[in-house]
Amino acid sequence: MSTTSTGAPLRTAMPSELRHKGAYRRLMARIGWGFSAPALIVIAAVTIFPVVFSVVMSFGNVNVLGSGFQIDGFTLSNYGIVFTSPLWQYALLFTVGYTVVTVIVELVLGTLIALVLEKLGAARGWMMAMLLVPWSLITVISATLWDYIYDPTYGAADAIFQALGLGSPVILGSPVSAIIAMMIADIWKTTPFVAIIVLAGLVMLPKDVFEAAEMDGSNGWKTFWRVTLPLLRPTIALAVLFRILQAFGVFDLPFVLTGGGPQNSTTSLAVLGYQVMFTDLKFGPGAAVAVTTAALVVIGCLVFLKVFRSQVSENEGD
Numbered sequence: 001m002s003t004t005s006t007g008a009p010l011r012t013a014m015p016s017e018l019r020h021k022g023a024y025r026r027l028m029a030r031i032g033w034g035f036s037a038p039a040l041i042v043i044a045a046v047t048i049f050p051v052v053f054s055v056v057m058s059f060g061n062v063n064v065l066g067s068g069f070q071i072d073g074f075t076l077s078n079y080g081i082v083f084t085s086p087l088w089q090y091a092l093l094f095t096v097g098y099t100v101v102t103v104i105v106e107l108v109l110g111t112l113i114a115l116v117l118e119k120l121g122a123a124r125g126w127m128m129a130m131l132l133v134p135w136s137l138i139t140v141i142s143a144t145l146w147d148y149i150y151d152p153t154y155g156a157a158d159a160i161f162q163a164l165g166l167g168s169p170v171i172l173g174s175p176v177s178a179i180i181a182m183m184i185a186d187i188w189k190t191t192p193f194v195a196i197i198v199l200a201g202l203v204m205l206p207k208d209v210f211e212a213a214e215m216d217g218s219n220g221w222k223t224f225w226r227v228t229l230p231l232l233r234p235t236i237a238l239a240v241l242f243r244i245l246q247a248f249g250v251f252d253l254p255f256v257l258t259g260g261g262p263q264n265s266t267t268s269l270a271v272l273g274y275q276v277m278f279t280d281l282k283f284g285p286g287a288a289v290a291v292t293t294a295a296l297v298v299i300g301c302l303v304f305l306k307v308f309r310s311q312v313s314e315n316e317g318d
Contacts, residue, residue, distance in 0.1 A: 051294070058287035069283055078288040087264060088289065091272040092296075098179070098268065099247040102186050103240060109187070110194030110239070111232075115224075117195065118202045128199075131192040139189070143256035146185040147172075150257075175265030178258050182266055186253055190246070194239045201235025202228075237308045241301060248297050269293040 058078055060071035082088050113131070117124055134142065149156045150171040158168050172178045205228070213223045251270035254260055260267035260275065267275075269289060277286025 054287045054290055057283060058291045060284055060287075062283040062287075064281050064283065078284040079292070081285045082288045082292060087267065088269075088272060090264065091267050091269050094179075094266070095248055095250070095268045095270075095293075098183065098186075098250065099244060102183055102190070102247050103243045105183075105187050106191045106194045106243060107236065107240060109191045111198050111236075113191070113195040114198035114202055117199050128196065131195060133192075134189045135192040135196075137189065139252040140256055142189050143185065143253045146181070146188075147257055150181055172258055173262060175263055178262060178266050182254055182257055185257065186247070186250070190243065194243065197239040197242075198232065198235055201232050205231050233308070237304075241304060244300060244304065245297060248300070249293070269296075 057071065059074045059076065060078075061073045061075055063070045063072055117127055117131075120127060137145075148154075152158055152168055152170045152173075157171055161167060161169060169177065171181050209227055209231070210223060213227050218226070249270050250268050251274065254266040254268055254271050255274070258266045260271045270293065273286050273289035273293065276282050276289055280286075
């Protein structure tokens with residue numbers, strides 16, 4: 001029989017040692033859960049409970065009372081009201097279009113900025129600090145700033161249009177110009193976020209791959225499309241995922257800039273849910289709008305992740 005250096009049988013020593021390690025791990029796990037319990041309770045109270053309550057309310061017959069509201073039974077009519085509403089259908093199309101346009105533009109501009117920052121030396125830190133100023137602003141403050149810029153009386157945009165001989169258009173007064181103006185404000189604020197994420201991915205790329213491409217005679221354009229961009233796919237996917245989550249739930253920017261107008265042209269799903277629930281006091285349909293918005297975000301993110309994973313698997317197979 002094999003023995004240890006002390007002469008004790010190895011087969012009897014190992015199970016005892018493993019039992020001690022297993023008990024120690026279980027003890028550490030209990031201690032960890034004990035320290036995490038207060039934070040988990042707070043998260044459940046401020047996140048999980050409101051979500052569950054919103055789902056319950058979306059299926060309820062909610063009656064508004066003088067002292068609050070009361071749920072009298074459950075029904076599917078709230079979702080029927082939402083899905084057949086022309087305003088909800090427009091808000092869905094607007095939110096999807098707004099998300100697609102802003103995310104694509106931010107991704108292109110953010111990647112270009114990241115490529116420039118990656119080539120900088122000592123000035124990179126200062127440029128990154130300046131770049132993060134728009135992103136660090138609270139969206140309400142940023143929207144108020146752009147509201148001053150778009151003001152038809154004393155705004156900077158009005159002065160620029162007059163200097164170009166284009167008159168004094170009321171930018172937030174027509175549907176098309178209001179949508180474009182809101183997209184510009186969002187792109188200005190969130191492009192730095194995408195640039196910082198892409199820059200982090202660029203810095204982590206292996207340098208030997210680019211040296212090999214240069215030795216093979218690849219120029220900068222070919223290297224970007226055939227080497228840099230494929231290697232940046234995980235980083236770009238992360239940036240796009242974050243931006244989809246943020247853009248699809250846009251609320252404060254249209255709420256401050258346009259209030260959902262003019263003619264409901266900038267009414268996103270989040271703004272619509274707020275108006276239905278807190279302006280019209282229709283808590284059931286308002287909760288249904290919120291639940292459908294959250295469900296669409298989850299479905300969209302899952303589809304995006306599935307497509308991304310399939311592309312990564314194909315590239316690894318090649």
